[in-house]
Amino acid sequence: MQRLLTASTAGLALAVCAGAASAQDFRALARQDLAAAHDALRDNHPAAVLPGAASEDFRSWLDAGLADAVAKAGQVNSGDSHAYLMRYYAAGFRDSNIEITPTFEGMGPYFVTGWPGFATGWRNGAYEVTYVQPGVRNLPPVGAVLVDCLGNTAEQIAQERLDRWEGDLTTEAGRVRSAPYLLWNRNNLWTGGVPALCNFKVGNRRPREYRLLPQPLDAATIETAYRATVYMPGATPLAVEQVNGRPWVHVHSFADSAGWDAFNAQIEGDIASLRGPQGFVLDLRGASGQSYRSTTRGYGLANRIWTPEFTVSRQPAAGEITYRATAGNRQWFVETLARMEADPRFVQESGPVIEETRAIIAAFDAALEADQPLFTLAGRSAVQDTGAANPVQGQVVVLVDSGCSGGCLDTLDLLTRLPNVRLVGATTATDSIFIERTNARLPSNYSDLSYGHKAWTSRQRPSHQPFTPATGLTFTGNPTDEAAVRTWVGTLF
Incomplete structure (x- = not known):
């Protein structure tokens, strides 16, 4: 709850x-x-x-x-x-x-201790009212753009109340996902409560001042306000349905609990339709997942649809990986190896990964013995084109948004290299070349620290760089209006 x-x-x-x-x-x-x-x-x-x-x-x-x-x-x-x-x-x-x-129940996306009765979203480079609580008078209307509050511009307010506290405002995704909190009180003692007076502008009209009064809190209303602003996946993250005569493949999570075995079976059962001339939609909005298995799932989905023989030569090369040679980082691989060896299914399906992990531990030992701060290992090199034919006859529209992160971005590294694939929607989240997380409990027992302990130094896509759909393939309407999104996607085929 x-x-x-x-x-x-x-x-x-x-x-x-x-x-x-x-x-x-x-x-x-x-x-x-x-x-x-x-x-x-x-x-x-x-x-x-x-x-x-x-x-x-x-x-x-x-x-x-x-x-x-x-x-x-x-x-x-x-x-x-x-x-x-x-x-x-x-x-x-x-x-x-x-x-x-x-480590305790944290501040989820709908947590709030005070709000002015409306939500704001990051739309077209401005903070715009996206939801107004029914029955509350004297609130700025949906579509009104925040100008300032008590002399501070909207951007100054965002930097003070959101940046680092709620999101990374150097990224588009960070702005999108933190925008509803701009004028909410989330019990952050460094950013204060609901501002008292703010100016909003509607269209070409002159800015109008509104006195913002804290409104009664209702869990359902707060969730509705957030969901009216930021796309949030529904209860079933993995599914395939027919929309306007073509398959619409929903992948809104790369988590272990999403139900991948059943979903993969469904993909295999629908493979003839997915490869048909009408094309299909691969919907990756909100898809997140930070583990190595997240990337494996994304690549596995592509292999099921296009076949491994077709995708293998288009997969980005792993290239060089640089490791920080410390006893702590070595221990992560020792513990990971033990979990791999204790999982019969992993041993059966991923034996080469086990051997690779053993080789990495040996390289740690050599580097530590030589007192080297870093060492670099070559990863999988690029594979020559196998000549396999593309089994997918139609266009493929890959729909993304600010919630596409982690393993979703790795999956896009492959998908955007495949023929007849178009990336559409909105700018994704960003990721780092410092990958494969270590998780550690901090001394208070109230917080966990996680960080990437190796560097993908040869990755073609730099750190902090998102995927952004090309001009004409960016959805500029309300991202939470599912009917509008589906109608727009239908025009791209």
Whole structure:
């Protein structure tokens, strides 16, 4: 169940678990966790010692960001404020694979402690009203664009209230997914509550001032407001349906729990239709997944539809992978190898991966023995075209949005190389060349740190670069209006 009304629910729960922890305890725990995260990243992350532009954000923020966050730690007085400060430090690296997340029930997408009765979305380069609570008077109408609040421009407000706290505003996806929170109170003590006075502009009219009053909170209304602003997948993330006479393949998650065995069986059963001349839609909106298996699932889906013989020569080469030679990073591979060897299905299906992992551990041993900070191993090279015919006769429209992240982006690295495939929709999330996450519990036991422990130094797509549909293939309407999206997609065939 999502948390809604309580200003410090997480903090209170943690206090009970810790024996009525005081505000001073939370301050100390915040400083302790920040120092531990800093040291773990300094001692194990490749960007700390790897030269090049991809490491610049990391090195500029590692110490400066710690000082910034520690200066704020004196205000931490609850589980929520502890979680926000940890998120702030992690987000400052501008690396989607560096995260610090709470181990308790966190601030989900519909969490709010105060709101003005409407939501804003990031639309066409501005913050626009996307939802207004029915029955509430004197609110800006849907479509109104925020100009300023008490002298601060909309952009200044976004930087102060959203950047690093709710998302990475250096990315389009970060702006899209954090936009509903712009004028909401999410119990972040560093950004304050609902602003009192704001100016909005409708069309070519002069800006009009609105007094914003906190409105009663209702869980269903808050969720409706967010879902009216940002596309959120439904309860069934994997499915195939017929839309306007052609298959529409839904892949809205790469998670283990999404139901991949049944879905893959459905794909295989519908393969004749998917390969037909009418074409099909592959809907990857909201599709996320950070594990190695997420990428494997994406490639597996492509192989089922196009055949491995056709895709193999179009898969991006793995190229060189650079490893940070530390005992901690070596231990990750030792533990991973043990899990692989204990899984009979993995042993049967992925024996070469096990041998590759053993070779990586041996390379760690050699590098540590020689006191080398880094070592590089060659990955899979590009494969020559096999000459296999393309079994898919029709056009393929791949629909993406800001929720396409992690394994979804790896899948796009392959799909965008296939013939008769067009990428449409909206700009995706970004990812990092620092991949394959280490997860570690921080000393407070209230937060987990995760970070990529190796660098894909030869990846063709740079760090922090999203996929963006070409001009004419970008949907500019309401991304949550499913009927409008489907009608628009139908015009692309």
